[in-house]
Amino acid sequence: xxxxxxxxxxxxxxxxxxxxxxxxxxxxxxxxxxxxxxxxxxxxxxxxxxxxxxxxxxxxxxxxxxxxxxxxxxxxxxxxxxxxxxxxxxxxxxxxxxxxxxxxxxxxxxxxxxxxxxxxxxxxxxxxxxxxxxxxxxxxxxxxxxxxxxxxxxxxxxxxxxxxxxxxxxxxxxxxxxxxxxxxxxxxxxxxxxxxxxx
Numbered sequence: 753x754x755x756x757x758x759x760x761x762x763x764x765x766x767x768x769x770x771x772x773x774x775x776x777x778x779x780x781x782x783x784x785x786x787x788x789x790x791x792x793x794x795x796x797x798x799x800x801x802x803x804x805x806x807x808x809x810x811x812x813x814x815x816x817x818x819x820x821x822x823x824x825x826x827x828x829x830x831x832x833x834x835x836x837x838x839x840x841x842x843x844x845x846x847x848x849x850x851x852x853x854x855x856x857x858x859x860x861x862x863x864x865x866x867x868x869x870x871x872x873x874x875x876x877x878x879x880x881x882x883x884x885x886x887x888x889x890x891x892x893x894x895x896x897x898x899x900x901x902x903x904x905x906x907x908x909x910x911x912x913x914x915x916x917x918x919x920x921x922x923x924x925x926x927x928x929x930x931x932x933x934x935x936x937x938x939x940x941x942x943x944x945x946x947x948x949x950x951x
């Protein structure tokens with residue numbers, strides 16, 4: 753186990769199926785509120801290219817009070833809500849990162865409402881930077897636990913996936929360099945080290 757504080761890194765995105773995504777109407781002519789989970793705690797991802805990942809409870813605690821946006825498909829041109837404008841509320845509960853978006857009366861939001869209503873969209877995602885993580889070998893499999901995350905945005909998405917990221921792979925390589933013993937320092941070991949450092 754090796755907790756590591758990350759230097760300022762590029763943005764990563766993670767996607768979760770959210771089958772209980774919900775739309776609530778506020779009165780007959782009032783706005784619709786989209787409710788769902790952008791992240792689920794303690795749920796292992798698919799293989800991300802040599803490792804799996806999970807999110808620790810309270811991972812978002814340090815950034816929940818920040819100015820966070822709700823976007824459609826992580827597109828900054830398709831804004832749905834913002835904490836500063838009080839059209840987005842994000843909170844941690846026992847399950848994960850819950851968000852409530854008061855949808856604006858825009859073309860993007862109206863189209864999204866209809867897509868959710870008919871079941872075309874039922875997944876959410878979040879954009880983040882890693883502040884602190886932990887890498888561990890769990891039963892022969894490498895698992896990264898996100899411990900402290902700078903939350904940037906939450907997003908209903910069309911195509912959810914849990915893709916590998918170059919940032920995370922670099923971090924895994926650095927962890928392996930400090931934990932995997934090199935028994936015989938020969939040419940092949942040096943090639944392996946260079947390959948890990950280049951990830």
